Every structure is written in structure tokens, then in C-alpha cells.
Amino acid sequence: MLLVVGGMIGLGKTSVAELLGEHFGTEVFYESVDNNPILPLFYTSSEEEIEKKRYPFLLQLHFLDTRFRSIKSALYHDNNVLDRSIYEDWYFAKVNNDLGRISDLEFQMYDRLLDNMMQELKELPKKAPDLMIYLKGSFETVLSRIMKRGRSYELDAQLEAYYRQLWEGYDEWVMSHYHASEVVVIDMDRYDVVSRREDALEVLALVESKLKMIRKK
Template sequence: MHVAIAGNIGSGKTTLAKKLGKQYNWDVQLESVEDNPYLKDFYEDMPRWSFHLQVYFLNSRFNQVSRIRESNGGTIQDRTIYEDCYIFAANLYKSGYIAERDYQNYLELFKSMIKHVQPPDLLIYLKADIPRLVANIQKRGRDYEELIRIEYLKNLNQHYEEWIGNYKLGKLLVIDVNDMDFVKNVEDEAYILEKVDLEVNGLFS
């Protein structure tokens, strides 16, 4: 069982991943954030560090997927390798932060990797509008994230809507979290867990 959570920065992926890992006794594969050597530099100077950051994330995610394939148990993954390419790298390229030559190099690397990747059995997409994302980002208080521009989040959301709208790699569960607080509100948490449980049980039937 491989379940992955997709969503923009601040949508609640990591929190939900930990909750589901505990609920189902799954291995939790989190995004490499705290030990990422490029993230702080990226938010300070996107044109200089975009390519470096995306290659780091792509390699990190590919290693995650390899570990998931070798695992015999269930795994919950915070963000997918598809988002690295179709959302983040594509957005940075279209925004002019990654040069054409570097972007084509990145795409060739992604194509080589994706041949060895199996999509998750279930993809959970946390849909959140900009006010919710900004509130969550401010709440967790990472210094470097204070530099994130609203326009950057808006562009990412547009890429997510397009990607999710055409997602056909496996089962998809979309959860609108705009009016939810599944950290503090027990009812919201129970609602999400129930929806996920129905999908997970459906995979076994």
C-alpha cells in the first residue's frame, strides 16, 4: 500500500501524513525540507538556485520511491515525484527562473527516472486557497518561508488544479481543507480519516 499526499506549500501535507502513518501504522516518508541545503538560498534568490533546488528534490524523491518499492509494509508519502516536475519545475521555468537549457536537462533526467517509478495506489490532494496557505505558512514560522511571494503560491495553485484535473495514474481523493482545521478540530480530523478509510478499504476489495 502506497498512499501519497499532494498539495501546495502550507496545505497540511506533513501533518496529515503523520496522522495517517499513526492511524494505519504506515511508514512515513516526509519531504526533505529541514536538511535541504538549497531551500533558504532559493527563496532569497530564485533565478540562481531554482535548478539546483529542483534537482535536489528530484533525486531525494526518487530515492524515496525506491525505498517504497523495496518496502513490504504500507507507506504514506509527503508529496510525489510528479509534483516536482509538473508543478514546481514547470512553474519555475514558466516564471523565467530556470533557463531553457537547464529545464530541458531536468526533463530528460525526470524521463529517465520515471521509467522506474510506480504511481501511488491512492493520491490524496489537499485543496487550499491562498488565504489558508498563507495562514498555515505563518503559523509554522519557518524563517525562510517568510520570503514566499503570494504570486508564487497562486501560480503553484494553478499548476496543481491543471495537474489534478488531468490525473489518471491511479485512485484520487480530493479534500477541500479551506474551512478545516484537522489539527485542533477533532470532527475535521475524523471526517478526513473516514474519507481516507473508505478509499483505503476500497483498494483491498
């Protein structure tokens, strides 16, 4: 069983991944955040610095590298949880391309590299995740959760437009462009798995129910 946890920045992917890992007794492959040297630069640099240093493109390459390593390990061994996965990387790269933070040439290079990596995954013992747990929520909830977790480089008011553009297209991307596995949607306006144990148990029940349906097919 391979589960991937996806969704908008700030909605609690790591907390849900931890919850699932503990519940199913599986290893969790975490998103490369705390040990990521480019992420703070991506969030805090001026537009002039971004234009010169190409931080958005470098960040996407960093995530692509670390997520490819994670999903290869996860697909070799059964029973794993991925805190975000390589499948969502394309969406983040596309949004940054739409915003002009990644050039068309950089995006084309990225797209070819990702396609090459995805072809290699088809050669592994397991081909794809069993289920994506997609966390969705209102934009107000996204901003509130980002503020609550308090990563200083994420709190600049100028980032709100970037967060909004990501948020506005996320549901459509998952429902129309993600085809690697089935999806269960968790409404994070309703659930707080960190502060309320009953919410955590209900989320686990939703995932268990979806997995039972998949196994019956």
C-alpha cells in the same frame, strides 16, 4: 498500500502524512525541508543571485534526488506514506520555468532525467501509489497556513506572486495530468487536522472510504 500526500505549500501535507502513518501503522517518508541546504537560498535570494547561482534548478534536482530515493524505498516495501512525491516535482519545475527562474535548457535536462527515473520505477515490485490524498484550499488559506507555521524564509511578501502562480494551476495539474493513481480531494478550507480531532477523524474516514472503493474494483 502506498499513499502519497500532495498539495499546495502550507496546506498541511506533513500533518496529514503523520496522521495517516499513525492510523495505518506505516512508515512516513517526509519531504526534505529541514535538512535542505538550498531551500532557504531559493526563497531569500535576489533575482540577480538566482540568475547567477541557479538556485531553482539546483533545488529541483535536490528534491528529485531525495524523492526518487524515497519512492524507491516505498515501492519495495508495502504500507508506506509519502509526504509529497516525485510525481508533483514536474509541476514545480514547470512553474519555475514559466517564471523564467529555470531556463528552457535546464527544464529539458530536468524533464529527461525525471523520465529516466520514472522508467526505472516501472521495474520495481510495486509500480505506483494506490492513492493520492490531494489537499486543496483557497489562496487565503494557503497564505494563512504559511504564516502560521512561521518558517522565516517563506514569509517574504515578495513570494506571494510565486505562491499564487503555483496555486492557480495546481488543481488543473492534478485533475488533468496526474495519472499514477486515483485521487481523493481534501478541502483544507474545511479541515484542520492539527487543532481539531474531529476533523482528523473525518479525513481518515474519507481516505478509508476511497481505499475501500479502490479495493472493490
